[in-house]
Amino acid sequence: MNEIVYLDNAATTSLDPVVLEAMLPFLTNYYGNPSSSYSIGRKSKTAIEASRKKVADLLGVKSTSIYFTSGGTESNNTAIATAVKTLGCTHIITSAIEHHAVLHTVEHYCADKNITCSFVKLNEYGEVDYNDLELQLNSQTKAGIKCLVSLMHANNEIGTLLDLKQAGEICNRYGAIFHSDCVQTIGHYPLQLAEYGVHFASASGHKFHGPKGTGILYVSAGTKITPLIHGGGQERKVRAGTENVHGMIGFAKALELAHENYLADQIYINTLNKAMRDGLLQLSPEISFNNNDNALYTVLSVNFPGNMETDLLLAMLDQAGICASGGSACSSGDDHGSHVMHALGKKQSGATIRFSFSKLTRMGDIDIAITTLAGILKYPLSLA
Incomplete structure (x- = not known):
């Protein structure tokens, strides 16, 4: 495994x-x-x-x-x-x-x-x-x-x-x-x-x-x-x-x-969040985000364009050993999708995935996730 x-x-x-x-x-x-x-x-x-x-x-x-x-x-x-x-x-x-x-x-x-x-x-x-x-x-x-x-x-x-x-x-x-x-x-x-x-x-x-x-x-x-x-x-x-x-x-x-440890943890987690965002944009400029600048620094909500549904992308990430979610983990098994996305009128095709970070997340985890996503979604890989 x-x-x-x-x-x-x-x-x-x-x-x-x-x-x-x-x-x-x-x-x-x-x-x-x-x-x-x-x-x-x-x-x-x-x-x-x-x-x-x-x-x-x-x-x-x-x-x-x-x-x-x-x-x-x-x-x-x-x-x-x-x-x-x-x-x-x-x-x-x-x-x-x-x-x-x-x-x-x-x-x-x-x-x-x-x-x-x-x-x-x-x-x-x-x-x-x-x-x-x-x-x-x-x-x-x-x-x-x-x-x-x-x-x-x-x-x-x-x-x-x-x-x-x-x-x-x-x-x-x-x-x-x-x-x-x-x-x-x-x-x-x-x-x-x-x-x-x-x-x-x-x-x-x-x-x-x-x-x-x-x-x-x-x-x-x-x-x-x-x-x-x-x-x-x-x-x-x-x-x-x-x-x-x-x-x-x-x-x-x-x-x-x-x-x-709040200040040091926030600086570090912000660095992880930015690295994930930047790395995803290197894969495709069509990838978009549901967060704006007024957002919790531990969370990055990502829209992946295309025909792959959220549940399938999550399953493929899981097979690769990567844990993420399509929204609230408390809603797992809900066939109606994210109530947040529905409420905000987010109707774009493709998958919406929430990545969230902590003081124990490693920068190498971000690299692995981006590399894995590139393979699953057939994006050319050009990590800096």
Whole structure:
């Protein structure tokens, strides 16, 4: 079997060995239930609260604003459910290119005849039309309707970035609740959440070399929150269930490493992204990109002209040992294609592939991918 070339880091990243080292004691020696009163239980509880404080400090918020969850999907669901059930929001403004963890949740609540929703306008790159957002909020507010605005910080397929501060300021003017899915950006930017006016923000550890199955929900000070999962009194009675102690510790350690090395990692990953873009353009000037300059640096969405469909190109890359995706890995098996491409009116023939990079991606991986694509698509190879 060929050596794996992993270029799907927006789907998940490998666990950093330093993170695993921090987690291991709580998988072996310190296995006590954090709700227990004896010493190994207290050790687990202390570690959880230390991790919570570390995460809060890194994100520029209070520890009481951080709740550990199973990941971005649960965090998104909890935020939207709270806005509708507890905070009095009866209209939801979102976008057509949100992750399905938001879109399907909005759809679920809008099945109730008392809850309505609308999509904000987007340009060809998926950037939010802030004037339209304001017009919608103004119209709903004048009608006496309280709104939830749920807009992702970076799109998981094409990397388009939201101006969190501008969106937050608009929401604040109209008394709207603002939720942002920050799964692709927390751990990739040194965000200080209190500066943006968000009421809720979601993150997932496995997107920045932490463990799968652990995430956070940030809830701004003074914002009420109600449980999505009912049971015991864990997570200050907001998220029932025995705590994933090692996962929480791993999340905090991964976020700490990401913040410590952010600048160097960003410079390196940007270099990889540019090398991939330049190398593909050397293969054919007809290859195009769905990213503009206002995009997440870890993601490159590529359109390959011709008759080859996305699924076939992905399968041929897989046979060559190259891992990439046609969009969100969460949509694998969806026969309808990318909802993001459909929403943006991208109807060009050929395949659309998302390549995404991390600090562990090698420049040699880029060369291998370009050489392989040249062979599959019969492009002349002229790498510099």
